[in-house]
Amino acid sequence: xxxxxxxxxxxxxxxxxxxxxxxxxxxxxxxxxxxxxxxxxxxxxxxxxxxxxxxxxxxxxxxxxxxxxxxxxxxxxxxxxxxxxxxxxxxxxxxxxxxxxxxxxxxxxxxxxxxxxxxxxxxxxxxxxxxxxxxxxxxxxxxxxxxxxxxxxxxxxxxxxxxxxxxxxxxxxxxxxxxxxxxxxxxxxxxxxxxxxxxxxxxxxxxxxxxxxxxxxxxxxxxxxxx
Numbered sequence: 566x567x568x569x570x571x572x573x574x575x576x577x578x579x580x581x582x583x584x585x586x587x588x589x590x591x592x593x594x595x596x597x598x599x600x601x602x603x604x605x606x607x608x609x610x611x612x613x614x615x616x617x618x619x620x621x622x623x624x625x626x627x628x629x630x631x632x633x634x635x636x637x638x639x640x641x642x643x644x645x646x647x648x649x650x651x652x653x654x655x656x657x658x659x660x661x662x663x664x665x666x667x668x669x670x671x672x673x674x675x676x677x678x679x680x681x682x683x684x685x686x687x688x689x690x691x692x693x694x695x696x697x698x699x700x701x702x703x704x705x706x707x708x709x710x711x712x713x714x715x716x717x718x719x720x721x722x723x724x725x726x727x728x729x730x731x732x733x734x735x736x737x738x739x740x741x742x743x744x745x746x747x748x749x750x751x752x753x754x755x756x757x758x759x760x761x762x763x764x765x766x767x768x769x770x771x772x773x774x775x776x777x778x779x780x781x782x783x784x785x786x787x788x789x790x791x792x
Contacts, residue, residue, distance in 0.1 A: 568685045568695030569728040573721040575703035576672065580718035583710025595712040599765055602671075602708075607762035609675065613755025616748055622786040623752055630753075630779025631772070640666075640774040647716060664716030666774060668709050669723045670761050672702050674754040679747055682728045686735025695728075749783050 617623055634640070647662030672678065681694035710717040735742060757779070760771040 566685075566729045566732050568681060568691040568699075569725060569732060571691065572672075572695055572699040572702060572728065573725050575699040576668075576706045576721050576724065577718055579703035579706030580710040580715075583707040583717065584715065586707065586711045587714065598708050598712060602705075603762050603765035606671065606758050606765060610755045610758030610760075610762060613675070613751050614759065616755075617752045618745070619749060619787070619790070622783060622790065623749065623756070626753055626779040626783040626786060627756065627776060629782045631776045633778040633782075634775030635772070638775075639777060640772050643774050647719075650719060651716075660713045661716035661719075664709065664713030665719050666716075667713065667761070667765070668706070668717040668720035670757065670773060671705065671709070672720060672724050673727045674758050674761070678728055679731060679750055679754070682731035683735045683742065683747065686732040743787075746784055746787055749787060750780055753779050753783050 643666055644662050647665045650665075651661040675698070677694050677698040681692040681698055684692040684694060706717055757773055757776055760773045760776070763769045763771055764773065
């Protein structure tokens with residue numbers, strides 16, 4: 566899990582720098598930054614989604630994941646958690662919850678956040694993918710934190726659980742993880758990133774957090790298909 570720990574450290578370091586810059590950046594720079602990030606997220610999501618090979622299973626996963634997330638009110642609970650942390654530690658940043666959720670989705674939905682931990686789990690060495698991702702996430706954290714505040718830094722908690730969990734799973738499962746699973750998880754993650762881009766660009770507010778169970782459903786449906 567060393568690669569994920571390095572990734573977490575990069576986000577924290579970038580977030581701390583972003584907090585120092587927060588008061589020095591005019592609103593117009595924050596606006597243009599989010600427009601750039603939104604466009605990049607949109608293109609990245611499309612690139613990932615174009616790898617699709619089983620469209621029916623992907624659609625079913627998104628539907629089942631969205632219904633499951635809606636039933637368990639994942640987005641509502643995540644917002645409540647963010648508000649609780651903000652009140653518990655007496656943070657005055659009104660964008661705390663938005664920063665937490667946006668950063669989590671950006672840092673965890675890319676293919677590198679899946680392939681990197683899998684490679685580390687299989688080889689036992691720090692993945693080059695995770696090194697590159699750490700550098701990218703660190704710079705992103707600077708700008709995200711300068712715009713959305715302390716919530717971005719707290720996104721390292723779900724980041725650690727998510728990537729660390731994948732690494733541990735890869736260690737136990739070994740070479741038994743089919744490449745097709747990784748590919749379709751990447752596709753679902755890409756579609757979620759496209760939805761996040763709509764949100765960042767203020768085109769349409771989508772309940773992306775409620776669709777996160779789709780990442781589990783795609784694995785379940787692929788397994789059932791294999792049977």
